[in-house]
Amino acid sequence: MKKVIIFGGIGLLLIVVLLWFGKKNSASPISYDxxxxxxxxxxxxxxxxGKVVPLEEVEIKPQISGIIDKIYLEEGALVKAGDLIATVRVVPNIQSLNAANGQVKNAQLAFDNAKVQFERNKKLFDKGVIARQAYENSELSYNNAKQSLYNAKSDLDIIKRGTTAGLGKTANTNIRATATGMVVEIPVKKGYQVIQSNNFNAGTTIARIADMTKMIFEGNVDESEVGKLIKGTNIDVAIGAIEEKKFPxxxxxxxxxxxxxxxxVQFKIKADVSLDDKYFIRAGYSANAEIVLDKRDSVLSIKESLLQFDRKTEKPFVEVLIGEQEFEKRKVKLGLSDGVNVEVLEGVGPEDEIKIWNKVDKQKSSNDDGEL
Known part of the structure; x- marks a missing residue:
């Protein structure tokens, strides 16, 4: 009898244990918020x-080839149109110099000959031997020869020194500012060889002058967004070198x-930047422009992290609480999204409790870590 009671008690205890384990295993191990x-x-x-650059920037180039003799200004200097920036020492081309010397000699011979004829005809005219017309023709030839000699000597001076008597401030060796502004760059130094600007060569840049009071933003936008941009849109420009400040x-x-x-594929955009007198904006600062493409005010929204997508249709849905840890699937129609929140047009209301499917409740046991 005792054995029956003992075995009966053990069996009953075993049944109770099995029922307890079954109930525990049937409960969901995950509790969703x-x-x-x-x-x-x-x-x-x-x-x-992109970057912030001056609206107007001018490159100053020489009108004659040579070597930089002296630079009178430094980067950052304010200049006006006509201010002297640098001087160039001419290094004459041997072929051009030889040709100019030959022209001077030919002009000198022609002048000497015209001078002898003019003086002879003048004496004959004074004596009444020749007519006035012959005298005046010899005088004209003499004056032309004199002017040709002057021109040949001037050309020789320009080839040798880059200037000649009488040119003054217009000498090609004087590199002057052609615009008013700030010297933002001087890429040459004393002793650098420079090339003149001509039809076949852009020439060496002596300096760059910019109006630093007028700045623009130059950047690039993706082709998927360029169609939504409209000229005249107000944007905010954040400059990397100036923290916690945005320029309209x-x-x-x-x-x-x-x-x-x-x-x-990217498209270039430009925007006029309104400057603040408290900050000095340097040319070439890297910057980001925030452009508002679309906006919705006070609309019903949910976090994008609550969305799930059907594997077959790839349409979005959420799971709404209908009982104790019981959820039903609801399709939703979405509107505008900013990457964090998304507008809900249809599917849920403000009173619905939406499952946070990718976040587990803190009360879950440590054995279930990592499960969804």
Whole structure:
């Protein structure tokens, strides 16, 4: 009898243990949190990377080839049109110099001959031997020969020294500013050889002058967003070198043609930047422009992290709480998104509890870490 009681007690205990384990295993090991939809303003922005550059920048180039003899200004100096920047010492071309010397000698011979004829005809005219017409013709030849000799000597001086008597401030060896502004760059130094600007060569840049009071943003936007841009749109420009400050700007140019940049087609944009007198903006600062593409004010929204997508249709849905850790699948129609929040047009209301499917409740046991 005792054995029956003992075995019966053991069997009953075993049944109780099995029932307890079955109940425990049937319960869901994961407890999900929920969130409600909320109203907020959603702004979709595009960020264009680029730099801030002067609106007007002028390159100063020499009108004669030679060697930089002296530089009178430094980068950052303010100049007016006509101010002297540098001087060039001419290194004459041997072939041109030889030709100019030959022209001077020929002009000298012609002048000497014309002078002898003029003086002879003058004496004959004074004696009444020749007519006035012959005298005046010899005088004209003499004056022409004299002018030709002067011109030949001037050409020789220009080839030798880059200037000649009487040119004054217009001498080709004096490199002067052609615009008012700040000298932002002087890429040459004393002793550098420079080439004149001509039809076949752009010439060596002596200096760059820019108006630093007028700056623009130049950047690039992706082809997927360029169609949404409108000229005249207000944008914010954030300059990397100036923290916690955004400069207002107005979009004034969108390139009609894109360029291939690493497989992605991008379009250049420009915007006039409104400067702040408290900050000195240097040419070439890297900057980012935030452009508002679309905006919704006070609309019903949810976090994008709450969305799930059907594997077959790839359409979005959420899971809504209908009981104790019981959820039902609901398809949703979405609107504008800013990458964090998304507008909900249909599917859920402000009272619905939406499952946070990718976040596990803190009360879950440590044995279940990593499960979804």
């Amino acid at each position: 929920t969130e409600k939809a909320f109203k907020t303003s959603i702004v979709k922005k595009s960020t264009a990377t 700007a107005v979009l004034n140019f969108i390139a009609p043609k894109g360029t291939d940049n690493g497989g992605a």
